[in-house]
Amino acid sequence: MILVLVEIDDGALALVSQEALTFARGLGEPVEAVVLAAPGTDTSAAVADCAVQGVARVHLVDGPDLISYAAAAWASVVAGVLAETGASTLVASGSGRASEILAHVAARLDVPMAANALEASPVGESTEAVGGQARMPDQGSDTGTGLLVRRQVLGGAVVESTLLAAVPAILTVAGHAVEPVAAPVAGAASVVTVTPRIEPDDLRAQVASVTPRSGGDGASLTKAKVVVGAGRGAGGPDGFGGVDALAAKLGGVVGVSRVVTSLGWRPHHEQVGQTGSRINPDLYVPCGISGAIQHWAGCSSSKTIIAINTDAEAPMVTKAAYAIVGDMHEVIPAILAALDKRG
Amino acid sequence: MTDVLVCIKRVPEATGEVTLTPDGLGIDGSHAGYTVSPNEECAVELAVQVADGGRCTVLTLGPAGAVDQLRAALAVGMTDGIHIEGDSDAFSPADVAREVAAAVRARGEAGSAYDLVLLGNDAADTGDFQVGVRLAYALGYPVVTGIQTVSVEGSTAILTGEGPDGSETYRVALPAVVTVLEGGVEPRYPSVMGRMKAKKAPIETLAPTTVPVGSGRLALEVPPPPPNQVRILGEGAAAAPAFVATLAELGVLR
Ligand SMILES: Cc1cc2nc3c(=O)[nH]c(=O)nc-3n(C[C@H](O)[C@H](O)[C@H](O)COP(=O)(O)OP(=O)(O)OC[C@H]3O[C@@H](n4cnc5c(N)ncnc54)[C@H](O)[C@@H]3O)c2cc1C
Ligand SMILES: Nc1ncnc2c1ncn2[C@@H]1O[C@H](COP(=O)(O)O)[C@@H](O)[C@H]1O
Numbered sequence: 001m002i003l004v005l006v007e008i009d010d011g012a013l014a015l016v017s018q019e020a021l022t023f024a025r026g027l028g029e030p031v032e033a034v035v036l037a038a039p040g041t042d043t044s045a046a047v048a049d050c051a052v053q054g055v056a057r058v059h060l061v062d063g064p065d066l067i068s069y070a071a072a073a074w075a076s077v078v079a080g081v082l083a084e085t086g087a088s089t090l091v092a093s094g095s096g097r098a099s100e101i102l103a104h105v106a107a108r109l110d111v112p113m114a115a116n117a118l119e120a121s122p123v124g125e126s127t128e129a130v131g132g133q134a135r136m137p138d139q140g141s142d143t144g145t146g147l148l149v150r151r152q153v154l155g156g157a158v159v160e161s162t163l164l165a166a167v168p169a170i171l172t173v174a175g176h177a178v179e180p181v182a183a184p185v186a187g188a189a190s191v192v193t194v195t196p197r198i199e200p201d202d203l204r205a206q207v208a209s210v211t212p213r214s215g216g217d218g219a220s221l222t223k224a225k226v227v228v229g230a231g232r233g234a235g236g237p238d239g240f241g242g243v244d245a246l247a248a249k250l251g252g253v254v255g256v257s258r259v260v261t262s263l264g265w266r267p268h269h270e271q272v273g274q275t276g277s278r279i280n281p282d283l284y285v286p287c288g289i290s291g292a293i294q295h296w297a298g299c300s301s302s303k304t305i306i307a308i309n310t311d312a313e314a315p316m317v318t319k320a321a322y323a324i325v326g327d328m329h330e331v332i333p334a335i336l337a338a339l340d341k342r343g
Numbered sequence: 344m345t346d347v348l349v350c351i352k353r354v355p356e357a358t359g360e361v362t363l364t365p366d367g368l369g370i371d372g373s374h375a376g377y378t379v380s381p382n383e384e385c386a387v388e389l390a391v392q393v394a395d396g397g398r399c400t401v402l403t404l405g406p407a408g409a410v411d412q413l414r415a416a417l418a419v420g421m422t423d424g425i426h427i428e429g430d431s432d433a434f435s436p437a438d439v440a441r442e443v444a445a446a447v448r449a450r451g452e453a454g455s456a457y458d459l460v461l462l463g464n465d466a467a468d469t470g471d472f473q474v475g476v477r478l479a480y481a482l483g484y485p486v487v488t489g490i491q492t493v494s495v496e497g498s499t500a501i502l503t504g505e506g507p508d509g510s511e512t513y514r515v516a517l518p519a520v521v522t523v524l525e526g527g528v529e530p531r532y533p534s535v536m537g538r539m540k541a542k543k544a545p546i547e548t549l550a551p552t553t554v555p556v557g558s559g560r561l562a563l564e565v566p567p568p569p570p571n572q573v574r575i576l577g578e579g580a581a582a583a584p585a586f587v588a589t590l591a592e593l594g595v596l597r
Contacts, residue, residue, distance in 0.1 A: 334583035
């Protein structure tokens with residue numbers, strides 16, 4: 001059995017958790033889920049989404065200690081479910097919360113964990129490799145037994161093959177490694193309630209307070225359908241007028257490169273990339289951004305990219321679907337005028 | 344005053360093309376050079392602020408050349424360094440955590456324990472997301488990951504980071520382990536004075552306490568770049584109509 005830790009977003013199952021469930025299903029064993037949600041949260045939509053993903057059983061957690069988030073406490077819950085069900089594998093998305101909890105579980109059980117998996121397949125005992133979308137490198141029979149994982153390292157510039165030989169195998173799934181698809185047959189998604197006994201030590205680091213967002217955050221960036229990007233080519237803190245106007249006109253938001261945030265031109269929560277937000281809009285319009293590997297790590301899932309850059313050889317241009325070669329400070333005003341004319 | 348330890352990792356720069364070592368098991372940084380993660384640069388900055396003129400130590404487990412990264416941290420205000428010499432590729436996250444824990448314990452046994460240990464949330468190369476958490480379990484300390492600001496009041500650390508519902512605050516008793524995400528502070532640039540100090544700052548060299556188990560890495564590969572299929576819509580302002588037409592085609596305009 002594969003156990004998947006899933007999260008809720010806007011009342012439903014988070015997209016990244018749906019991806020993790022689809023990934024887990026590809027491993028060829030029955031799938032069960034633990035829902036990471038404070039007791040009292042309405043989980044009915046998420047449970048229904050689990051059924052769509054073919055999940056057999058859903059573990060819902062109750063108990064006063066988990067009302068505010070504590071990673072170690074959640075890890076003790078997950079470790080408890082692992083022990084009780086004898087799951088072979090623990091999977092979650094690569095979200096901050098899920099990565100943190102899985103790292104705790106791995107540390108408690110003293111087993112390895114592989115972050116940012118692209119695909120996985122069991123090797124050893126069964127000769128048949130069933131995988132996420134398995135295209136595994138040719139491995140000799142001396143690889144051993146376990147779960148063979150291909151995962152992103154160096155911000156996705158390199159793919160590592162690694163063997164998780166211990167049980168349970170623990171891994172997080174890279175964003176967009178798989179498309180979430182409904183299971184051919186819906187799962188029963190029968191609900192089991194877990195009322196854990198949490199040790200005081202596991203509540204030493206617990207969220208004390210939450211200040212709701214006041215607009216400025218990376219969440220709007222990760223959900224935006226249109227992102228207009230700006231990099232060093234903006235020229236300075238005053239160089240964003242056109243970019244802001246174009247984003248507004250297209251109903252999108254602005255995303256920037258690290259050069260822009262480290263020069264203090266724009267706040268960090270607007271940064272796209274390995275150490276910023278990972279975006280997946282329908283349209284990304286990077287202006288004056290070279291397209292370094294670490295930036296690409298955050299924008300490669302965009303459906304269509306139209307780059308605006310003075311350099312026709314910039315990686316962002318050669319990787320884009322469309323490009324305009326030119327100075328963004330000339331091109332963007334012309335685009336705005338053309339859009340205005342269109343009405 | 345808070346006594347802080349920061350762990351940093353020497354990693355290959357990967358701004359241009361990535362090359363692998365001849366055995367295909369490592370990333371060759373000898374041409375592009377080496378750096379540390381921006382997350383760790385922020386951890387160093389937070390350490391210097393929290394130590395407030397007091398002692399703050401920077402540690403790395405890495406090859407001989409990793410002294411460069413230690414000196415860079417010493418140049419911006421860290422006061423002393425620890426270099427555990429070893430090939431970091433041969434160490435799993437659990438191996439690294441064990442070695443760091445040994446160094447932390449040794450300092451405690453010598454009578455001046457660290458109050459706070461800072462690491463990056465995830466290393467720039469392996470991105471394992473776990474050394475900090477494993478270190479906390481090895482030491483029996485509480486741990487918070489993905490933190491952007493740190494302050495200390497008495498023996499409590501006040502930590503903030505971004506959660507799913509907004510900015511979260513933790514109040515954690517020291518000693519504690521905290522992993523840092525870029526974005527809460529601006530790393531400072533080294534001054535000339537800082538660089539001079541760094542040259543003379545003490546760096547203690549240690550050998551690993553045990554043979555590492557290793558990471559289970561079987562192979563690395565550089566995926567081929569996506570084929571260049573770019574359609575140039577035009578040059579300069581003259582391309583604006585083609586841009587608008589493309590948006591209409593894509594269904595972005597209605
Ligand atoms: C571990 C690590 C993590 C990192 N994480 C991130 C990250 O999360 N996000 C990120 O973005 N970077 C990240 N970086 C930095 C990254 O390597 C690049 O340095 C950065 O993305 C470059 O930003 P840029 O494209 O704005 O600037 P540059 O690389 O300087 O490119 C500027 C581009 O603008 C073009 N240009 C100049 N003037 C104009 C003009 N007037 N009109 C149009 N085009 C113009 C130029 O041709 C060039 O292509 C990271 C680096 C490391 C080592
Ligand atoms: N070899 C190392 N030496 C010192 N610190 C390390 C080393 N490897 C990892 N770290 C620290 O642990 C953090 C998380 O690394 P990882 O879990 O490998 O993604 C890094 O950002 C560093 O702060």
